[in-house]
Amino acid sequence: xxxxxxxxxxxxxxxxxxxxxxxxxxxxxxxxxxxxxxxxxxxxxxxxxxxxxxxxxxxxxxxxxxxxxxxxxxxxxxxxxxxxxxxxxxxxxxxxxxxxxxxxxxxxxxxxxxxxxxxxxxxxxxxxxxxxxxxxxxxxxxxxxxxxxxxxxxxxxxxxxxxxxxxxxxxxxxxxxxxxxxxxxxxxxxxxxxxxxxxxxxxxxxxxxxxxxxxxxxxxxxxxxxxxxxxxxxxxxxxxxxxxxxxxxxxxxxxxxxxxxxxxxxxxxxxxxxxxxxxxxxxxxxxxxxxxxxxxxxxxxxxxxxxxxxxxxxxxxxxxxxxxxxxxxxxxxxxxxxxxxxxxxxxxxxxxxxxxxxxxxxxxxxxxxxxxxxxxxxxxxxxxxxxxxxxxxxxxxxxxxxxxxxxxxxxxxxxxxxxxxxxxxxxxxxxxxxxxxxxxxxxxxxxxxxxxxxxxxxxxxxxxxxxxxxxxxxxxxxxxxxxxxxxxxxxxxxxxxxxxxxxxxxxxxxxxxxxxxxxxxxxxxxxxxxxxxxxxxxxxxxxxxxxxxxxxxxxxxxxxxxxxxxxxxxxxxxxxxxxxxxxxxxxxxxxxxxxxxxxxxxxxxxxxxxxxxxxxxxxxxxxxxxxxxxxxxxxxxxxxxxxxxxxxxxxxxxxxxxxxxxxxxxxxxxxxxxxxxxxxxxxxxxxxxxxxxxxxxxxxxxxxxxxxxxxxxxxxxxxxxxxxxxxxxxxxxxxxxxxxxxxxxxxxxxxxxxxxxxxxxxxxxxxxxxxxxxxxxxxxxxxxxxx
Ligand SMILES: Nc1ncnc2c1ncn2[C@@H]1O[C@H](COP(=O)(O)OP(=O)(O)OP(=O)(O)O)[C@@H](O)[C@H]1O
Ligand SMILES: [Mg+2]
Numbered sequence: 061x062x063x064x065x066x067x068x069x070x071x072x073x074x075x076x077x078x079x080x081x082x083x084x085x086x087x088x089x090x091x092x093x094x095x096x097x098x099x100x101x102x103x104x105x106x107x108x109x110x111x112x113x114x115x116x117x118x119x120x121x122x123x124x125x126x127x128x129x130x131x132x133x134x135x136x137x138x139x140x141x142x143x144x145x146x147x148x149x150x151x152x153x154x155x156x157x158x159x160x161x162x163x164x165x166x167x168x169x170x171x172x173x174x175x176x177x178x179x180x181x182x183x184x185x186x187x188x189x190x191x192x193x194x195x196x197x198x199x200x201x202x203x204x205x206x207x208x209x210x211x212x213x214x215x216x217x218x219x220x221x222x223x224x225x226x227x228x229x230x231x232x233x234x235x236x237x238x239x240x241x242x243x244x245x246x247x248x249x250x251x252x253x254x255x256x257x258x259x260x261x262x263x264x265x266x267x268x269x270x271x272x273x274x275x276x277x278x279x280x281x282x283x284x285x286x287x288x289x290x291x292x293x294x295x296x297x298x299x300x301x302x303x304x305x306x307x308x309x310x311x312x313x314x315x316x317x318x319x320x321x322x323x324x325x326x327x328x329x330x331x332x333x334x335x336x337x338x339x340x341x342x343x344x345x346x347x348x349x350x351x352x353x354x355x356x357x358x359x360x361x362x363x364x365x366x367x368x369x370x371x372x373x374x375x376x377x378x379x380x381x382x383x384x385x386x387x388x389x390x391x392x393x394x395x396x397x398x399x400x401x402x403x404x405x406x407x408x409x410x411x412x413x414x415x416x417x418x419x420x421x422x423x424x425x426x427x428x429x430x431x432x433x434x435x436x437x438x439x440x441x442x443x444x445x446x447x448x449x450x451x452x453x454x455x456x457x458x459x460x461x462x463x464x465x466x467x468x469x470x471x472x473x474x475x476x477x478x479x480x481x482x483x484x485x486x487x488x489x490x491x492x493x494x495x496x497x498x499x500x501x502x503x504x505x506x507x508x509x510x511x512x513x514x515x516x517x518x519x520x521x522x523x524x525x526x527x528x529x530x531x532x533x534x535x536x537x538x539x540x541x542x543x544x545x546x547x548x549x550x551x552x553x554x555x556x557x558x559x560x561x562x563x564x565x566x567x568x569x570x571x572x573x574x575x576x577x578x579x580x581x582x583x584x585x586x587x588x589x590x591x592x593x594x595x596x597x598x599x600x601x602x603x604x605x606x607x608x609x610x611x612x613x614x615x616x617x618x619x620x621x622x623x624x625x626x627x628x629x630x631x632x633x634x635x636x637x638x639x640x641x642x643x644x645x646x647x648x649x650x651x652x653x654x655x656x657x658x659x660x661x662x663x664x665x666x667x668x669x670x671x672x673x674x675x676x677x678x679x680x681x682x683x684x685x686x687x688x689x690x691x692x693x694x695x696x697x698x699x700x701x702x703x704x705x706x707x708x709x710x711x712x713x714x715x716x717x718x719x720x721x722x723x724x725x726x727x728x729x730x731x732x733x734x735x736x737x738x739x740x741x742x743x744x745x746x747x748x749x750x751x752x753x754x755x756x757x758x759x760x761x762x763x764x765x766x767x768x769x770x771x772x773x774x775x776x777x778x779x780x781x782x783x784x785x786x787x788x789x790x791x792x793x794x795x796x797x798x799x800x801x802x803x804x805x806x807x808x809x810x811x812x813x814x815x816x817x818x819x820x821x822x823x824x825x826x827x828x829x830x831x832x833x834x835x836x837x838x839x840x841x842x843x844x845x846x847x
Contacts, residue, residue, distance in 0.1 A: 064103060068092075069335070069337060071335050071336075072092050072096050072335060075300075078333075079107060081330075081331060082298070082323075082329060083331050083333065084302075084303075084320075084323050084332045085303070085333045086305075087302070087304060087334055087362070088306065088336075088659075089364075090339055090341055090659060092335055092339060093303075094276055095130075096335075097274050098130040098134065101116060101138075102138075104272055105135045105138050105140070112139065114140045114141065114272045114273075115148065115272070116143075116274040117144070117145050117148055118142070118275075118277065119276075120144060120619070123144075123277070124142045124147075127142050141270075145281075145285050145288070147595050149251070149252040149288070150594075152252050153243070153255070154166075159259060160254065160255060162243070165456055166243055167240070167243075167453050167456065167594075168248070168595070169244045172441070172446075175194075175198070177242075178198050178229070180484070181229050181232040181236050182194055182197060184232050185228050191222065197226045201229065204226070205247065205284070206249070207282075207283045207314065208254070208284055215227075239459060239493060240461045241457050242457070242460060242462075249282075249284035249285055250284055253291070256287070256291035263291050263292075266292055267291070267293065268295065270292050271298055272296075272300075274300045274301070275289055275302070276302050277303060278303035278323075279307060280303075281316070283314065283316060283319075284314075285319075307652060307659075308652060309614075309615060309618065334362075336363050337366065338364050339366070340366075341368065341659060342369065342370060342662075342663060343368065344374055344665075346365075347692060348691050348692060349659050356651055358645070372664060375667070375697045376668070376698050377667070377668040377698075377699045377700065378668070378669060378670065378684075378699070378700035379671070380670060380672065381674075382670050383419055384670065385628060386420045388668075389420065389626050389666075389668070390420065391427075393429055394429060396624075402623065404431075404609050405607050405608055405609070405610070406624050407623075409626045409628060410625065410626070410657045411611070411612075412635045413613065413637075416628060419674075420611060420628070429609055430609070431608050432609070432611070433612070434611065434613075442562075444546075447467060447546070448541070448546065448569060449590070450462075451463070451467050452586060455536070456529065456586045456587060456590055458493060461494045464493075464494045464495050467544075468480060468515070471545045471546060471548070474511070474514045476511070479514075483515070486504050498519050501515040501516060501519075521544065524543060525540055525544070533576055533589055534574050534577055536586065537570055546566075550566060576588075610622070614627075614635075614654070614656060615653070617656060617657060617660050622660055622661065622662065623661075623662045624664040624665075626666050627658065627668070628668050630654070630685045630688055631669045631685050632684065634685070635654055635685050636687070637650060651690075654687055667688070669685065670682065796845060797813060797823075798816065801845060802845070802846040803827060803844060803846060804843070804845075804846050810846060811827040811829035814826050814828050824836065825838050
């Protein structure tokens with residue numbers, strides 16, 4: 061026992077040795093909250109509490125895994141339940157699916173599956189999209205679920221315009237999910253919270269089973285998560301939560317800091333422990349963090365001290381451009397490694413959005429520095445992987461309509477989009493899954509005979525695949541790849557030596573399957589594999605021991621620590637993000653996000669911003685983040701050229717513009733190739749965004765271009781092309797269309813511009829063709845200049 065408590069301070073020890081009754085550990089970053097959780101688990105085990113009575117809930121798989129290692133080191137072999145909220149709920153729901161109208165083999169829709177389902181639900185509900193985009197409807201429904209609001213509860217309520225539309229779609233969307241025997245991410249929490257709410261016996265059984273519940277990062281719980289842990293801690297209120305309100309960064313996903321602030325009210329008998337000593341960072345780093353967070357009005361001041369040595373000052377580096385920033389950081393890393401001061405895995409680079417890592421990747425690659433980007437979801441978004449997973453989903457759950465629609469004609473089998481729509485209508489009419497409709501294809505009068513035959517062939521392929529449903533995963537996958545004709549498609553790309561080739565990706569998936577079979581020799585099932593894939597999160601691909609520089613978003617960095625941290629792009633509109641600025645509480649959340657980033661650093665921290673940055677292909681001036689002005693600049697070491705210094709000082713004096721829109725691409729002036737950032741920005745789903753879907757390669761994604769920018773971008777390009785075209789295409793600048801210029805139009809043939817008026821998207825040309833004059837908005841017209 062002594063060993064366990066040896067390396068703890070007195071307050072940490074108090075928290076660790078607290079056994080029964082509610083416990084709240086409220087403390088700042090790096091003060092050992094997570095350490096207390098792991099030691100407390102070990103202590104509970106030492107007290108003779110059976111492992112199966114303990115559940116530890118985290119927000120990322122990475123955190124759970126990390127916790128697993130630490131507990132295993134303290135108490136080898138203990139089978140304590142550790143995992144994310146979503147995984148916890150997925151498993152509970154598996155056992156009690158029938159209570160919410162699902163079957164045990166239900167599927168978890170990923171974000172893109174949910175989007176598809178939402179699209180059909182919106183169409184089926186027949187609502188107008190004039191006042192609400194699909195994204196807005198989806199996030200309104202998501203908010204409802206996170207607040208445990210059912211479709212029925214919305215009936216008869218007075219709602220805002222978007223909410224009123226969402227309220228019509230919500231029941232249709234839920235019905236779709238139910239018919240497909242599927243849930244979306246929000247449903248995992250929503251269904252379990254409701255299960256517990258409406259089934260008192262089950263609730264008390266589970267309360268008794270999970271007698272000791274621990275939640276790390278409690279400040280990020282939303283109402284549904286709160287309701288779940290609350291329901292499991294009524295008869296046995298042995299709930300221990302740790303949190304730091306200053307690190308709450310998931311407000312946009314419905315997290316509510318109130319949950320932590322109200323904990324003492326919910327559990328009046330609570331023991332509250334405050335930890336004030338930071339073990340992670342140098343005093344220099346802590347002072348910068350503290351100064352920044354003091355600017356949030358809605359918070360309680362905490363004191364944090366450290367006995368760590370002073371270390372070197374925090375650096376603020378101002379670069380001329382984003383490319384200089386990438387080169388500068390990569391050089392610093394290379395030099396430090398060459399001097400023997402550090403190894404690659406000491407370094408982390410954080411950014412606000414994923415797209416920002418590109419120039420850094422390039423710079424590191426050029427210098428031969430190994431790196432990893434923490435964005436585990438990406439692999440599973442690749443076309444071939446999504447295709448094969450969709451087959452697996454359908455094998456596991458024949459009601460999975462989104463999967464069926466994806467694979468029925470992949471690879472091509474002569475079943476066109478129209479035929480698929482006929483199947484869908486028939487399925488909707490008869491309230492049956494689409495696969496069932498496919499079995500009855502001969503009854504669908506609208507289907508051409510040939511299509512019906514092709515569909516029947518697909519059904520028999522499906523039945524062959526389904527015979528493998530209980531085989532080891534590797535076997536299912538290999539059988540699937542050959543039987544479905546996918547192998548041929550892959551052979552066509554076999555010459556491709558690229559490590560991202562479809563073939564290499566499929567190999568990687570098979571490797572994952574082999575690994576899964578190996579790890580789950582007894583309980584391995586298709587179900588469990590698909591669940592694991594669906595719940596894969598950002599930080600999963602992270603390997604701590606590897607000798608690599610880590611790049612990740614600020615959100616993904618939560619809970620982690622690194623000796624040396626570079627935080628890039630501390631610029632206005634980026635951090636705080638342009639979309640957060642309308643609302644002071646969102647600006648405070650952005651400030652907390654920066655606070656989280658700063659407090660990951662142990663010894664060295666560099667914040668950087670630059671004068672100009674290439675944003676979506678346009679090289680334009682940017683402004684330093686107003687947050688920089690809130691730091692103790694007098695004790696920060698500034699590294700900058702003179703030009704950069706003048707610019708930096710000047711921009712601080714200048715008042716910020718009224719409109720916080722992202723700077724738009726000036727289509728008229730810009731001669732640079734227009735490009736579109738096509739990474740999904742998974743952190744702000746609420747926001748208008750451009751969606752580019754390239755059907756042939758499925759490299760589509762969602763960019764963070766704002767609505768206005770989007771219109772101009774699209775108009776500049778005339779029409780949406782494939783994503784790869786968009787990345788390379790150089791549109792003719794509108795200014796090239798001058799009076800007297802010869803142009804060609806698809807319909808009217810060749811003509812001459814006789815006059816041009818207006819600016820930007822309104823720029824209009826009158827063109828004289830053989831059959832007379834026609835007016836065109838240049839941005840929209842499909843014109844070509846004739847040289
Ligand atoms: N009493 C202690 N003695 C030595 N090291 C400690 C002690 N307490 C914590 N640490 C170390 O300090 C670092 C920060 O601890 P931990 O990650 O548990 O903090 P945290 O409060 O969870 O931080 P965050 O809020 O960022 O999640 C870890 O490396 C941990 O091992
Ligand atoms: Mg922690």
